[in-house]
Amino acid sequence: MATDDLMTKVLEALGDAQPTVEAIHDLTDLAEVPSSMTIAEVADRLALPAHTLRYYERAGLVTVARDSQGHRVYDADAVRRLVFLTRMRLSGMSMRELQHYIELVDAGERTVPERMAMLVEHRDTIVRRLRELTLSLAAVDYKITTYGGATGSDVERSPSREAAA
Incomplete structure (x- = not known):
């Protein structure tokens, strides 16, 4: 998978x-x-x-x-x-x-500080990606509304998306 x-x-x-x-x-x-x-x-x-x-x-x-x-x-x-x-x-x-x-x-245990540093760095990368995705989502939502569409929980699902959900 x-x-x-x-x-x-x-x-x-x-x-x-x-x-x-x-x-x-x-x-x-x-x-x-x-x-x-x-x-x-x-x-x-x-x-x-x-x-x-x-x-x-x-x-x-x-x-x-x-x-x-x-x-x-x-x-x-x-x-x-x-x-x-x-x-x-x-x-x-x-x-x-x-x-x-x-x-x-x-x-072993002596490497815990280095492991922690790796995970903190990875967490920072994830947080940055989340911010970037949030900005991208806002841009898509803006464009949808300029076409007269709704965003968020107000969005109507198309029949094909309804079947997939």
Whole structure:
């Protein structure tokens, strides 16, 4: 599933709820993660294709054990890490940045200050993107109103958008 598809799924799951840290956390209830899961179960739980999970493993972002037949067995820690990785990818963090971040995590507690700095910088980037998108939304709303249309919650949905909603 592409990042755009995953973002669409997350936004649909949120519904009208404000995307708070708690709302995002609730999307994947980690309290009920089984002690071991197959790749198909993890893919289904995280709405990701198995290909993406294998890619993250090859990229060194997650370590996955194998059973006696050689099949992947994901433990709760691997699933938690994958949840974090998907959230960071949704927010625009690059694979290279994620790989560096995971290297720091795997290096231990002494890297917490550098990890914090990375996350603060990434947060600043997200805030800037939000401001840019808000400005772009205002420009689109302005243009819609110049054509006599309505914006915001007053917008009537077209039949094709109504069916998709």
